[in-house]
Amino acid sequence: MYFALEEYLPLTYALILSVVASVSLSSILFILTQKIGRETVGRTIIALGYGIALEEAFRLWYRTSYFLTVTTDIPLLFWEQLRIALFVAFIIILALFYLSPKGLKIKFIEEDAELAELYGVNTSLYSFFLLLISTIFVTLLGAISSVSSAIFPSMGWGPLVSGIVVYGIASQLGGVGMRVQLNVLVVSAILGIAFAVGGGI
Amino acid sequence: MKAIQAVTTILAVATLFTIPLLLDNYFVTWLFTLAAIYSIFTISWGFLERYSGRPSLGHASALGIPAYLAAISYNLGFGILTPALVSLLVIFLLYYLLSLKLGKKEFIFATFVISILLWVAAPRLVLGYGDTMVGGEEGFFLPHVPLKTIYLLSFLTLFITAMIYDFLARTGLGIKMGAVRDDELAAKALGVKISRMKFFASLLSTLTAVAAGYLYSFQFSHVSPEIFSVELSVFPLIVSIGGLSAPRMTFLSFALLFAARALNALAPQFHLVFYAALLILFPIFGRRLYAQG
Numbered sequence A: 001m002y003f004a005l006e007e008y009l010p011l012t013y014a015l016i017l018s019v020v021a022s023v024s025l026s027s028i029l030f031i032l033t034q035k036i037g038r039e040t041v042g043r044t045i046i047a048l049g050y051g052i053a054l055e056e057a058f059r060l061w062y063r064t065s066y067f068l069t070v071t072t073d074i075p076l077l078f079w080e081q082l083r084i085a086l087f088v089a090f091i092i093i094l095a096l097f098y099l100s101p102k103g104l105k106i107k108f109i110e111e112d113a114e115l116a117e118l119y120g121v122n123t124s125l126y127s128f129f130l131l132l133i134s135t136i137f138v139t140l141l142g143a144i145s146s147v148s149s150a151i152f153p154s155m156g157w158g159p160l161v162s163g164i165v166v167y168g169i170a171s172q173l174g175g176v177g178m179r180v181q182l183n184v185l186v187v188s189a190i191l192g193i194a195f196a197v198g199g200g201i
Numbered sequence B: 001m002k003a004i005q006a007v008t009t010i011l012a013v014a015t016l017f018t019i020p021l022l023l024d025n026y027f028v029t030w031l032f033t034l035a036a037i038y039s040i041f042t043i044s045w046g047f048l049e050r051y052s053g054r055p056s057l058g059h060a061s062a063l064g065i066p067a068y069l070a071a072i073s074y075n076l077g078f079g080i081l082t083p084a085l086v087s088l089l090v091i092f093l094l095y096y097l098l099s100l101k102l103g104k105k106e107f108i109f110a111t112f113v114i115s116i117l118l119w120v121a122a123p124r125l126v127l128g129y130g131d132t133m134v135g136g137e138e139g140f141f142l143p144h145v146p147l148k149t150i151y152l153l154s155f156l157t158l159f160i161t162a163m164i165y166d167f168l169a170r171t172g173l174g175i176k177m178g179a180v181r182d183d184e185l186a187a188k189a190l191g192v193k194i195s196r197m198k199f200f201a202s203l204l205s206t207l208t209a210v211a212a213g214y215l216y217s218f219q220f221s222h223v224s225p226e227i228f229s230v231e232l233s234v235f236p237l238i239v240s241i242g243g244l245s246a247p248r249m250t251f252l253s254f255a256l257l258f259a260a261r262a263l264n265a266l267a268p269q270f271h272l273v274f275y276a277a278l279l280i281l282f283p284i285f286g287r288r289l290y291a292q293g
Helices: A001-007 A012-037 A040-061 A076-099 A101-111 A113-118 A123-150 A157-172 A178-198 B002-023 B026-053 B060-075 B083-101 B104-124 B147-168 B171-181 B184-189 B192-220 B232-241 B246-266 B271-292
Strands: B126-129 B132-135
Touching: A012 A040, A012 A123, A040 A157, A040 B232, A040 B271, A076 A101, A076 A123, A076 A178, A076 B246, A101 A113, A101 A123, A113 B026, A113 B132, A113 B147, A157 A178, A157 B104, A178 B147, B002 B026, B002 B147, B026 B083, B026 B147, B026 B171, B026 B192, B026 B232, B060 B104, B060 B132, B060 B192, B060 B232, B083 B104, B083 B192, B104 B184, B104 B232, B147 B171, B147 B246, B171 B184, B171 B192, B184 B192, B184 B246, B232 B246, B246 B271
Parallel strands: none
Antiparallel strands: B126 B132
16 A cells, blocks of 8 residues: 555655545444454454455556566665664553553453443454554554565564464464563564574564 | 254255256256366365364365376376375375364464465476476366266265265264353363364364365376465355354355356456455354354
């Protein structure tokens, strides 16, 4: 999305519009998961179907057999540093959430969403808010990464599947709150190193 | 009612078997054979879901492991029977141990992760003979088997599988297995041996999956990493939207495969949009199925 916009718009506008588009798309996913899916498995299957639908929509809309690239005068090192800064910012924001009074409610939802709802926690509001935050960060990451990546319509498929795989393994390790995020970090690092050593990311 | 369902199963498979014979067209025979293999694969998934309450989201691995082992064994100059036994043991142990140790949600994620890891690892599997390399992204070739042979074997396997699948529900063992699916704790309280029921469900699922894997690889005379793809893994899940009885699973496997072919004629890989729509709607139908159970 960012690439398509960046071709026709100044960089800042392209970035803002990408975030708006991503938030709109994730809001649709949120409504679908709330209306149709009632538990983790159902919601994961919906997200998988939604991911495939979006990827196929992009492929059919932007038909090309070429890999596209974003060119810029800013050195690549800057974009890599920006990715690290974004990662650090994301972890800090997550940690602040979990340490705040609202963090306890988020952990409660993670532990048992139905019970949390029974105790009066507005689970839908928190779920939407967290989805919003993660969408904004993922969009920014995608935009920053577009400079150093080959771009093609189905490029989101890999991260989608990797995300499910990493979270699938991390969730087996148990815990809630920052503990889960740390598990995700450790699993990502191990798998990343394993694939790098194995000869291909 | 029970007799009607048994007759329906026989008629369903017999009708689908007869069509290619009447039309006598190579493509029709090829397509019906492939659909029959997909049906066996779907019923294999059904053994796990219907008789142990552990639906797999990575059942493509059960299809791919025997196919890959057979191809590697053939390329190394060994027979193709030993890999069948090895894959039977590997997949059975995998499903049995996972279903014993993990809950429904964890089982789904674990099977998905395994199939993705195999999908990623398969292209890195390369065999070398002097200057020649085989495997990798292109996969491995297998000896050619006449289509008529695969067609007959596929329908025979489908018939046997479908009959066992439906008749099992009427036996004492099948009722106990169904009880484990519906409520494991309640079944345990009634004295049902959970591990034994999961043993049989895993064994039946593995046996049919290995048969489907062999038939699939020999129909194409080739096996590639795409056999572990998510598209294949979600296929039985989508088919199960229509119900978990053998005639329904068979007919819907055929219908879904034919629909996919028709949609691909409109645009390449267009069937994935259809699959995606069905996946999004899956929880609605899934709840209905669970309520029926």
